Amino acid sequence: MAETCPHLAYREEGDGKSFETARAFCTVTGSFVQPMRADVCNARYGLDPATDCEFYVEPESIEDESDATDADR
């Protein structure tokens, strides 16, 4: 059973932006998440972050791959 992405946070500030209502924020890429991608982060509609998100990584590998993150999301 898919669960919400462990790298998902809802934040009002980050990535140089701020919002009145907290929005999906990817702690791997360090950027706010596009609304359609948030469906993956939240494991909606049968989607699974671990298999359906190209930015999903194991927590221990985040630091090693920090240079390879794609902020264009």
Next chain:
Amino acid sequence: MTYDDYLDGKPAIITAALTGGVHGKEAHPDLPETPEEIASAAAACEAAGASVLHLHARRDNGERAFSAERFQEVADAVREATDDAVLQHSTGGTAAPDALRHEPLRTDPAPEMASLDMGPLNRYDRLTSENTRELVASLHAEMRERGIKPELEVFNDGHLNESLAVLDEFEDPPYLNFLFGGGTTSPPHPRNLLNRVEALPESVEFNVIGFGPHQLPMTTQSLLLGGHVRVGLEDNRYYERGELATNEQLVARAARISEELGRPVATPAETRELLGLRGR
């Protein structure tokens, strides 16, 4: 729809795609998301020449919503803010289950138009919006039952095949929307639109969307070929390179081009007559 329609000065329908469901304020700080913001943009676009308003619904945090209740909120706000524009609800979605895809059709009153994706398309690296034939037929059946005019979304040539195969099932005039961009959408080039138009029976009305920087040239070409156009922040965030646009600006530019080319901008009443809509 032919070049003769252009020469005859056939009115051009401008659809404004105000918000979409893919990107949000993280991509454009003024992209409308709440019912109030969408309604305000809708009113400005109607005043600038849009006779059709393509609507998506969002949650409070900007994420997509498919529920009839949320679409009702958006539609009510837009109707309140506009004079006579045609409302077109989106039924498109990445991986939303089929039941949810029907929800935007179930507002009261029903929208006059709704989008109907004609086949699969990829999103990002690992997502596919399947749009099976079964779902297309099911959505079309409910649209027919509720008097909603479908806009057939033709993202690529395969979808054109699918559309032409079932064209007899749609009330006249069938209304096809050609989309040009990246991924599984047709490559944005003038020759590809020409090929599409040549493949159409004369009874078909067509609309054109060019994503991103292709919005302006594909809009212009559609007008020259007797087609209609869709512009707005759902499809293109920029007025020109490096300069963010507003929905109103994009509609106003399309209206100016249309008038300059001799295609008067269709009023909502003319749009209803051209597309055989039931009225508000």
